[in-house]
Amino acid sequence: MYINFWYPIVRSEDLGPDQPEKVKVLGVNLVAFRDDDGNAHVLSDTCVHRGGSLGGAWSGPESAPRILNGCIVCPYHGWEFSGDGKCQNIPSIGYGTKPPARAKIDAYPTQEKYGIVFAFLGDLPEGERPPLLDVEEYGREGWRANTVLILEVDYFYERSIENALDPAHNEFVHPTHGFSGINRDTYKVNDYATEDHEQGYGMWFMHKFNAPPLKGKTWGSAREKGGDLWAGGGTYGPNTVITYINVQPGMGFRQYFFEQPVDEKHTRIFFLNMRNFMLEPEQDGPIHARNKAIAKQDIDILMDLYPTQTPISNAKEVLMPADKAIVAYRDWLAKFDESGWRIDLDAFNKRDAKQTAFAIPSPARRESGNWVVEPMPLLSSRSARKQSKDEAA
Numbered sequence: 001m002y003i004n005f006w007y008p009i010v011r012s013e014d015l016g017p018d019q020p021e022k023v024k025v026l027g028v029n030l031v032a033f034r035d036d037d038g039n040a041h042v043l044s045d046t047c048v049h050r051g052g053s054l055g056g057a058w059s060g061p062e063s064a065p066r067i068l069n070g071c072i073v074c075p076y077h078g079w080e081f082s083g084d085g086k087c088q089n090i091p092s093i094g095y096g097t098k099p100p101a102r103a104k105i106d107a108y109p110t111q112e113k114y115g116i117v118f119a120f121l122g123d124l125p126e127g128e129r130p131p132l133l134d135v136e137e138y139g140r141e142g143w144r145a146n147t148v149l150i151l152e153v154d155y156f157y158e159r160s161i162e163n164a165l166d167p168a169h170n171e172f173v174h175p176t177h178g179f180s181g182i183n184r185d186t187y188k189v190n191d192y193a194t195e196d197h198e199q200g201y202g203m204w205f206m207h208k209f210n211a212p213p214l215k216g217k218t219w220g221s222a223r224e225k226g227g228d229l230w231a232g233g234g235t236y237g238p239n240t241v242i243t244y245i246n247v248q249p250g251m252g253f254r255q256y257f258f259e260q261p262v263d264e265k266h267t268r269i270f271f272l273n274m275r276n277f278m279l280e281p282e283q284d285g286p287i288h289a290r291n292k293a294i295a296k297q298d299i300d301i302l303m304d305l306y307p308t309q310t311p312i313s314n315a316k317e318v319l320m321p322a323d324k325a326i327v328a329y330r331d332w333l334a335k336f337d338e339s340g341w342r343i344d345l346d347a348f349n350k351r352d353a354k355q356t357a358f359a360i361p362s363p364a365r366r367e368s369g370n371w372v373v374e375p376m377p378l379l380s381s382r383s384a385r386k387q388s389k390d391e392a393a
């Protein structure tokens, strides 16, 4: 898991005006809320007073708002934090009395796009941040987006990303695609090449496969004859995977998985499905239903993988040419490691939630000191680790 990328936090439609949403991402709790103008904010959920959960249970009177004057109110002793993470009021010293400088929590840059509230979880200054992925066809004429579907899965997000890059699993996992039944005399995955994603921070590939004719009308009537089709996609950052499925030339789906790593064992996938055919709104429901059925087939397989995370080295699996896209994704992860953005999960797990609260460091940590909650432990880059190992030897 990595800091310094944009992560989906909550669907726009699920973040109301008066109700904060508590969300766990990268192993730590965050709270999202809207200010009086409707702008979304995402903060560390941990109140620096005595560890109250800003988005947690509220037993105050219903007449007392949880969000007041653009501030989120801590349910424990009523401290009020504005969207920039600064405490504005501490009731016990009197409303209007200036809180101490240490009364601040991490606040994350936020963008609302594609029906999702995204937060930049990291401390990079604005000019150095990997941008949020541009979904070029979103809002463009001739394309229609389904409302974002949330898939909650009980496995590590990198295993999920790799599955979406895997052209060799369809015939075995997805009989409902219509590709069931392998001809043992002719079947193989065609060779393909990988390249960098045009927006950077990831890889891209397209591969040709021979699709037999569709049986019945499971996919509308868009493709009936079968033949060579192209599918593929790529990654963007550690947690976004894109799939292009051309059901026939000029007609296809573009599927975006914006993945929210909850922790090492849980992931919430924000699934945006775009299409340039079957544009009628009444097709949304059947497309959702179909996508859910396909996802279920993947989920059943991925629940059982061992090890649960991507292995420490490619030599710990027997990878084939069809796995080239997965290798290219892992190469990008290695680059993110090199930037020092990888969370040190062992160090985190050892101390998390015992005497220590952690927060993902926000950009403000580069501008001021005196932070109460500890920043997530990070692994130094692979080369720095190797160097310190060599020096110790």
Ligand code: FES
Pocket (backbone or CB within 6 Å): 047, 048, 049, 050, 051, 052, 074, 075, 076, 077, 078, 079
């Ligand atoms: S713990 Fe939040 S106000 Fe006391």
Ligand SMILES: [Fe+2]
Pocket (backbone or CB within 6 Å): 163, 169, 170, 173, 174, 298
């Ligand atoms: Fe799949």
